Amino acid sequence: MIATPMTRLLQKEVKFEWTERCQQSFEKLKALLIEAPILVQPESGKEFVIYSDASLNGLDCVLMQEGKVIAYASTHDLVLAAILFSLKIWRHHLYGKRCRIFTDHKSLKYLMTQKELNLRQGRWIELIKDYELVIVYHLGKADVVTDALSRKSLFVLRAMNTRVTLSDDGSILVELKARPMFLQEIFEAQKDDSDLQTKRINSGGCLMFRDRVCVSRNDELVRKILHKVHSGCLSIHPGSTKMFNDLKKWYWWLKKDISKFVSRCLICQQVKAEHQVPSGLLQPIMVPEWKWDRVTMDFVMGLLLTPSKKDVVWLVVERLTKSAHFIPVRIDYSLDKLADLYVSKIVRLHGVPLSIISDRDRDSHPDFGKSCKRPWAQS
Template sequence: MFALLKKQNKRNAKIHFNDEQLKNFQELKRRSCNPPVLHLPDFNKPMRLRTDASKFAVGGVLFQVVDGAERPIAYTSRKMKSAELNYPTQQQELLAVVHSLAAFRIYCLDKPPIVETDHKSLEGLFTQKMSNRRLARWYDIIAEYQPTFSYLPGAKNGIADELSRRPDLQPETKFFHDLSVTSFDDTSFILALSEVATDTNLTTNIKKAYKKDREIQTIFAAIKRRTADPKSKRVSQQHKKYRSYSEADGFLWYQTPTDDVPRLVVPNDLMLRQTIISECHNTNYGGHPGAERTYLTLARRWYWSKMLKSIQRFIADCEPCRRNKPRLTKPPGLLEPLSIPDERWRSISMDFITDLPRTKRDVDSIWVVVDRLTKRCHFVPTSNTVTAGGVARLFIDNIWKLHRMPSNIVSDRDMKFVSKFWQYVFKSIGTKLSMRGTPSTR
């Protein structure tokens, strides 16, 4: 497929895709975004481990042969440490085996795995003389698994070879997302996305949604007036408001002085915005990142009002994220009961029973005060509209007069108890107010 596309890549030649080449291009995009699906291990069948080492990293793939086809179970790779970079080639290849066996320990302990490597000298590993303590330690680790070594030509060891040559593990490597893009065309932004659907044209949908978005139409009109008469006073006022916007090829672009490149403005279309967020968040290569990371990725090329809030709402409703991601905050603490008071009426709790039938005395509520030690109660009739001063008067006449001032009062978050008046009264008499919302009051 790639060979047919390569023919079009000639110097000073225009690119014209026919139906077959366009189909190959779409298939290449699909395959690049959809790696082989991992296979569930069958512990009744032997495990196969394919390893390799490069000059800077080691890698391995665990797989099984099912119905004549190799089904990958897991991948692993890591960068070599500074000391490991100086190992001879054989020891680097053996390091890849040791690392892969440790990574896939739970799969390889049940039955001896078959280790395939492109370094033929490892076939007679246990018959070789141990030249240093490091090899002796590795032999001891490998002996626990009792593997069988098998030679595999390097040309057939493609997967493990690629894992050991990951670009992000190679030192002094610059990636595409670190490079600045200096030019745009009609399809540059769509190439950054995988194929959304076979019957969907993202550029067409954006232009159609532009026509339905009044705010964007207003911006387009302001840009046209700015181009036609830049000295107009009205144009000058609108220029300050829309100076970060520009129009090119029917698309609206947004760029502030801090932006390296212009960003495509997405119209106020919920399905369109969710599609763009989904392509960055839900796909296999997306990895379901958090809201801030998704926003930073999208904000390089896209723009719409309240973009972060849209992404936060989308991720809050993402079922895989809610089901699989661990809690990042501390777990809630255990409930702590209140200590038992030492004396009667030294610790009381109080609350209101409201919305009762109104009496002739204009009473429709009951103020309830309970001694936490004896559970003796006072029920004081009052009104639902009683003020903080009125509650203070009830407290003095019915509680303080009979039982003296308590040392501790437990109440809910009622405004009557946390008003400035109550705070002043409690502070002046040295009484501590505990709120029911804290763990100690539950």
Template sequence: MPFGLTNAPASFQSLMNSVFQAFLRKSVLVFFDDILVYNKTLSEHKVHLRAVLELMKQHELYAKESKCVIGKQQLEYLGHIISAEGVSTDPDKVAAMKNWPIPTSIKQLRGFLGSTGYYRRFVKGYGEISRPLTSLLRKGAFTWGVEATKAFEQLKTAMISTPVLALPDYTIPFILETDASALGVGALLMQRGRPIAFMSKGLSSKHQGLSTYEKELLSIVLATQKWYAYLQGHHFVIKTDHQCLKYLLEQRLSTLLQQKWLAKLLGLDYEIVYKKGTENRVADALSRLPGEVNTGEISAISQLKPGWTQEVLDSYCGDKSTQEITKGVVTGETAYAQYEYTQGLLRVNGRIYVGNAGTLKKDLIKELHDEPIGGHSGQEATIKKLSQFFFWPKMKDEVIEYIKSCDLCQRLKTGNKFPGGLLQPLPISEQIWQEISMDFIEGLPQSGDKNYIMVVIDRMTKVGHFIALAHPFTATTVAQVFLDNIYKLHGLPNSIVTDRDKLFTSHFWKELFKLVGMKLNISTSYHPQVMDKRND
């Protein structure tokens, strides 16, 4: 692929993901042409390294020997130093930040913030420290002052003293500490007391006006979104110093914003633990500016475990299609490369697969449509919410069918169809047997094998034919009777007026009328007066 094409990076990354699909995030990481093979033991490393090289040979991908580093316990990858101790910043890049001159333009400031922002996961309170600098990026706001100089030097100092972050261990729960203050939110992801990543974000003027409860909830939502790749499919504990959040899944959501945020937590397996403000020091420091005052202390613990996890497992019981998919995933069949099987749950491209057993499908649709979190939203909105976290075949069809049968939506929502047109009067006949009406009389006593009468009336003279028929009959039978009794006496009319009986709206009649040049006029529903004398 030639260099310079706008779609080249995305296309190449897509190719690499496709080639190494079976090993991604298990023993291989790929970023464009940077391939990292990692293992716990040397013997495993040799096996996976050989498999990677064979895949590259098979797909004609070539590696330059001078750029390859093999069998190392510590190496540099994408600007990070990775070792058995964890992940740390690259000293060469940190040294460049340390010697960075004071920016004299927005372009230079963007360069500095871009370099330091790449390592923001290593810095406690990065968002609050850099706030005076980011505020200068607004149009017409670049005026360097004492506050900007202080933030600039403080950020350079923070880059020099970054900690070594632990590597995630997916066999034990993650701990997520969150906090919010008047001007920002912060979070810390850790395991065994060691930090894995930090997050700090200043609040916009729009979010600064939120209530304390909403700010604390926002900090949880932002943290889980940022580290979704770590948390999805794994149990984790959220520690917060806001006691009301222990009722997160129990209380009534009063605003659309709260409903939207809670929807983003669906599909995650978490519990919320209240932690005193004095004990929540790290997350508290990430969110607060110097001098801010801590709030009061209350002690309580609440565990929130989504009950649908077991329901998903139950939906797999006796479901042959799910069992077939699970077998294919476990055996490594390429047809199921997009599926994952962890902790008994099937996932499709990160979304939880729901089986056919039980009523979970209908319950999920009901939850995201009927309940306050759904607000009886339309088809597309409900499908979007549901497909963000769950998947099953023909999900879209089932959602559409459910919403069509929703009584509240059908009674209260304004229809999206065009209004019906004006009624058209029937033309006045100018010649006998050119405009006729046709219908059936039913509910009569049996006479031989006849129990129906087909009525055909000339709309000009009101002369009629009454033909006995044996029910049941088909459109073909009626057409033949029409030809034998009406056509042979009066010929073909210009138009026929009928009601909406399926016999007259059938494909056979439409084609017959089209071939012989007749026009079929359908009467108004529940308005028999249109049918003239046949109903007298």
């Protein structure tokens, strides 16, 4: 990228040093910003230049003359074929149902409104019209599941954290051994851990506890294992619970380390979908039409004991005028006792309110209303 020399200076633990490359990058950005990015008309007699690219997603090309763009062109048949593939194999689920398809190919959003389509694309569009679907653009780096399915490949031993060693003991054949580097590092850390010297269990060269590898409190080694399991080439950034369930089969581990590591993963914070149900809109409380029609109440607890053996203040506020009553009570008062106090202190002076708003205290319990009605029922 053009701005890479400058943006690299913004990284942590990087000394801010303005070099010649930074100055060239700055000047080039200024020149690009003042040039209008428009398409030009082709001129006869001048040489045409074509830049082309191909990937498993499609074909892309740019037609230029003297560094000026004349036209862009691209095709996305392979991505569209993946959509048709999913619709065919899950037709019994999707036919007649509303469906959203996420793809990292942004131009597919406008597929249904394109004016020019080749024969194959037109034929596929007719099949897509049988379904009630919406194509939604999705960032490619966020689509970790389908990437894991579509980009399976063989990995070199270095990517698998494995070292190959050759041992020649004089025989004709040379023995080839592949030993996981993680186990070797864990074994070395165990030898240096004084707390494990007296508890060593010799099982394949590593200390094992309940058939799991016991990892020393080596911060660098712990961080490396967590990174490979969470962000490695074969992982899909699992959550803390999924990651813990995977790790506990092999390592004797603490869950809080995994939860802390997952919560600090930058990629997870940026692209993972939010599974929590969105909270509803705040609803305003209706303004009362008359005094003491609607009241709010709460308890102020944790106070010192008074000479009259009271340690809680019961606060009753009228919502229209904000006038309030402060009633001293005790924390062990029953609902019946509170109801009697409410009738004698509030209802006697202001009448019965239309509504009472409170949090989840004892006065918000349904039995509180029944207890308040008891004096009238007895009379």
